[in-house]
Amino acid sequence: MNRYVVWKSNEPAFARRDGTRHERMEFLNWRGKLVNLSRINKILVVQPKPFGDVLLTSAYLPALRRRFPRARIDFFVAKPYDRMVYKHPALDNVLAANMRSGKWYVLDRLVSFWMVFKRHYDLVIDQNASTTSSQIVALSGARYRLGYSSGQSAMFSNIKAEYGPTKYNAAKRYDMLKPFGIEEEPVQLFFYISEQEQAFADGWIRANGLSGKKIALYSPGTTYHYKAWKTDCFAELADRVAQGTNLATVLIWGPNERHYAETMAGYMKTPAFILPRLTLGQAGALLKRATFLFCNDGGLYHLAVATKTPTLGFFGSVEIIAWSAQGFVPTHFHLNNPNYKLEPERHFGFTAADALDRFKQIAPNFGIQVKDV
Template structure:
């Protein structure tokens, strides 16, 4: 693809089929592409489980739902579009296949073993801890886009925002603090006891109402945490992802494990306080001041383990420390959305 052709790019395909956090952190890419080429048409290939999150986004012209049970070739063949640029932010066998089937003259991907077989241009990923959205923008450098990403954003409608206006209205007008005590990876879970004690502290000292949020298969786990509390908290109703985003939009703060909910909250402008252990907090914490991450000072921090027998990083981080951070954030950012 020549420089002249690159400057006239009309059809751009962006691929990030999983996970929810990675997909949300790809959102600023579309704003950058539209700033570079205001008249371009952008398409986003994303897991069907998360596709609804990107509805109403003025910078994404087409959301293509990816079904992992169907061949990648079939997905793009049906559209019969001629893409000028394909950008693969994942780099696994499925996303690489999608990149090839796009048949774009310019195919971008991160530098990995064998990447030259799939991409016409590659860029190195970060060599150290770096906010993931920043890392994604490295892949835009061959397009002449050198800016840093803007904050992530999910565009929920005014009607969706109204869904939870009356939720918990009999709680005396207390501000909501969402709590997400779950994670797909056991090593990322702060203890149930710590979460329960934290929720009690927030009620007693700060007069807020904790709302425990959950997803499919997590209700019993969340209820077991709530069962350890001395005070009364709210259990969120069953929600789809966009409904959960609307609920988080009505909260003053989210306290969470390192999971997908943290990115959902940040994308609707809700301050986040995240408990981290096996991950680098720099990689997943937005740079805006209203987003923080806390972790223990132990040698094995950021070990990247999915499971851990000792869980020392989670056990040593006490509820008082997290409560102190939460109190400071409530004082500084509550009501500023």
């Protein structure tokens, strides 16, 4: 039996004498307790960090907006992760808080608690289910506190969602909204790119003689070393793609990842361009201009969902069903060996030739012709 039942009262909407409108009341029956949805006028989604999780959580914001079209919807996030929801069209405001460690820890937490409490939210959603997010929800003063039925947030939530089956993380986050009758929708992510960031990408492409050429982006780095496919494998793949297509090779890297790109370029026999240090917006602008992206399991893989860049991700010893967008968005694919066990060599159980074969299967979907080399 579905424990979440949304129903409307029989009382029709009408206009008051003062010109305001009384809307038909709507209720959620949660385990026998009536939640007056019509009283939810201020909503806060809490997902402090990191970059990838903040972006993935934003997937359901348009659906939440359609469910509560008149409500104010805000998003609590730690700096600098607020960039992932900057100017999101489904949000009214982003509460970006400092979350520093050391001597600033207590002060930053107190400021965060007050930042939320003083806004008098009707509904606070603990999407992160962490110690930090649970504390924020517990001290929010909100009438309704939505969290999962198990884990750290369960103690402080008075409306509880159930974890559904494991699936791509952006889609799975819809589990949280099921108590309000919101069902999973096709995954779409939004990431704002400014005119200045667009101009930077165009300028770099022009300055390096790549105007009018198709670009294959390679991201051999990752935040976690065990998630990085071997750089010599990346190099061999890039050489073979360059020899078999008209794609120019460009290497992109994130914070503390430049050595991956330099090492890969050193292995290569064909020309490769290494991008400079980029902001997230500049990276997004380059992704939009790329014909194809090859990368590891990481934030860039998910950012490419937002930019709709065709992508082949290389996955090692991770929960592939949770982190691959294959089957959820038409641009994204993965390669992994389910029998691979974590080891220092990080070959992931497949070769550059295997990766090229996978690319050959995908390439025609995006108008890319690959010759045998």
